[in-house]
Every structure is written in structure tokens, then in C-alpha cells.
Amino acid sequence: MVRGVRSVVPILLSFALLTGCKSPKQTGAPAADPRILTINGAGASFPNPIYSKWFAEYGRLHPGVRINYQPIGSGGGIRQVSQGIVDFGASDDPMTDTQLQQSSHPLLHIPTVLGAVVPVYNLPGISAEVRFSPEVLAGIYLGTITFWDDQKIIADNPGIKFPHEEILPVYRSDGSGTTFIFTDYLTKVSSAWAQQVGNSTSVKWPVGIGQKGNEGVAGMVRQAPYAFGYVELVYALQNHMTFGLVRNGAGQWIKATPAAVTAAAEAQADTIPADFRVSLANAGGTASYPICSFTWLLVPQQSADATKGRQLHDFLLWMISEGEQEAAAMGYAPLPRPVAERLKNTVASIR
Structure with a gap:
């Protein structure tokens, strides 16, 4: 998230008060309101x-x-x-x-x-919503799918003419819950990912370029033609970013919405443990968004x-x-x- 920059003015004013430049009655910061x-x-x-x-x-x-x-x-x-x-x-x-x-x-x-976490991309000249299978999402970050006109991408997107341009994968360089959600999903849908990388808030990415925060990933994807990344749904919506559909465990192509995310939780409601520590990645149900x-x-x-x-x-x-x-x-x-x-x-x- 965007972080503010604190001014040094309050520090200078506090120093002036402490050194007597103001009235002697003003000898420090105001006490906290005991009523709050x-x-x-x-x-x-x-x-x-x-x-x-x-x-x-x-x-x-x-x-x-x-x-x-x-x-x-x-x-x-x-x-x-x-x-x-x-x-x-x-x-x-x-x-x-x-x-x-x-x-x-x-x-x-x-x-x-x-x-939800959604796949975002920069494909000049293509306005259609692109579909991303679990195999493609894992392949892009494993480095086994390197061009936009890869046959696996083409097969899932009939009617879209993809350019023969290299994909630039972008990932979070900072420890992130967003990364945990995304890699938790990849671990469930790709045995190669589970063996080589795994799931965590910070992983060793096989390929790509790291950027800090959702804003860093989004900025790089916007600036670099043919780039690909992942960001939070809320961030994508607030910043009017293009994001793709993902094939869920039932074989349906789903675009992330609050309703599709709730459907994922409802599909696993009976298996949620008493302490509520559960993964919803790749949940069952035809209407469930999987990430x-x-x-x-x-x-x-x-x-x-x-x-x-x-x-x-x-x-x-x-x-x-x-x-x-x-x-x-x-x-x-x-x-x-x-x-x-x-x-x-x-x-x-x-x-």
C-alpha cells in the first residue's frame, strides 16, 4: 500500500518547545486523552x-x-x-x-x-479478456512458458491472435500475503511448482523481475509491454487494471468477483476447522474462483x-x-x- 512521508516540521517544533523557544508552560507533547x-x-x-x-x-x-x-x-x-x-x-x-x-x-x-488474487497483463492491441489455465500460470513463473503465442495459451483462447513476444513475469519482491495466496494456489495445481518452489509469503522465483508492493507489480506491468503479474482484486478494481479469467477445479473459466470468492468458501464450509485456519486455494464448486x-x-x-x-x-x-x-x-x-x-x-x- 502507498506509504506517506512524514514531515520533519513536527520534530523541529517539538525540539523548539523542549529547548525553551516557546512559553515555559509548553514543556512537552500533549498528554494522551485519558478518556480515549x-x-x-x-x-x-x-x-x-x-x-x-x-x-x-x-x-x-x-x-x-x-x-x-x-x-x-x-x-x-x-x-x-x-x-x-x-x-x-x-x-x-x-x-x-x-x-x-x-x-x-x-x-x-x-x-x-x-x-482474491488476479492475473494482470499488458498485451498491446488485445482487448479481449484472456484465459489462464493452472498449467499456464505455473508455467509462466517456472519459465517453461516464455512466449505469448505458446500453444497452451492459444488453445485456451480461441479467436485471439497472440504476438510472438516474450512474456515478462513480474512478482512481489517483498514478503507478502498476496504472494502466499498465489503460491499456495500454484502449489495445489502444479506438482512441479510444489517440488521446486512451494508456498510462502516470500519464495525464490525461478524467473521474472521483482517489484515491491501491489503498486510496484502493477506499475511494471503497465509500463512494460507483454508483462504479466499478480495483484489483489481490490487493487486491480481500484486502479482499473485488466485481469484475466482462471480455470477452476471444476473446469469452468471464472473471473474474480466477490460472489465467486464467497462461492469458494461456501464450497468448503463443511471442512473449515474449528480454528478457521484453512486454505481455500483451488476450492471445489463450479462457481468458485480458485485463487x-x-x-x-x-x-x-x-x-x-x-x-x-x-x-x-x-x-x-x-x-x-x-x-x-x-x-x-x-x-x-x-x-x-x-x-x-x-x-x-x-x-x-x-x-
């Missing part, structure tokens, strides 16, 4: 747009509560909440058993919304501050009943009703 309860969180950038909206709305409804969130990435969120640096974390990659055991306190995985995932808040079951624990409990209940209704309009998929109902029991245990 501040809850701090950090983690995934993938859900940051909707989290920002939710936290702002909840703050307006509850003037005595302020929820601050820093989109530092899934890995950072896991680390900081595990160490007790923040009151809650967020991740697009569920924590492993080892990570949960190493945490200084028990953590719950709270699914919030679902998101998607839950994103989770990581919440202490017993907060060090009981007042913050109660407010997190109340916020999560508000999220389930009210916030979920805003998901689709922002490009995310809301929780399926059976998942939301189960989640209420988990939230009830938070103190």
Missing part, C-alpha cells in the same frame, strides 16, 4: 482498505475508542502480536502450529473477509488489558453483524453465513 481507549494493531496490507473503513466507522459509533492499524505485512503482524507489542495482529497467511506455540500468549484466528483466501485478525484470547479485550470482543461482534455488509462494495467477499454464525462462538470466548 486506544487499541493498536498491525499486519496484512491485503485487507487494509476495509479495515481502515471499519475502524473509522467503529470509532465514530464509539467516540471513546480509537483503533489504530499499521499495514506492515502479515509477517510483521504475526511477530508483533506474538510478542505483545500490539493488541492484535492481522495476516493473510494462517499461523503455523510452531508460530502459535512460540507466541507469548494464546491467539485466535478470526476470519474477517475473503479476497482466494480468508484474511484473519489475530486476537489474544485473554488480553493483557481487560478493557481492551472487551472492546475487541464488541468490535468483532459489530464487524460480523454490520461491517460484513460493506465488503462486496469494496471488492472483498463477505463471510458466508455458516462461517459467520460459527465465528460468534469463538468471539464469545475473547476476554
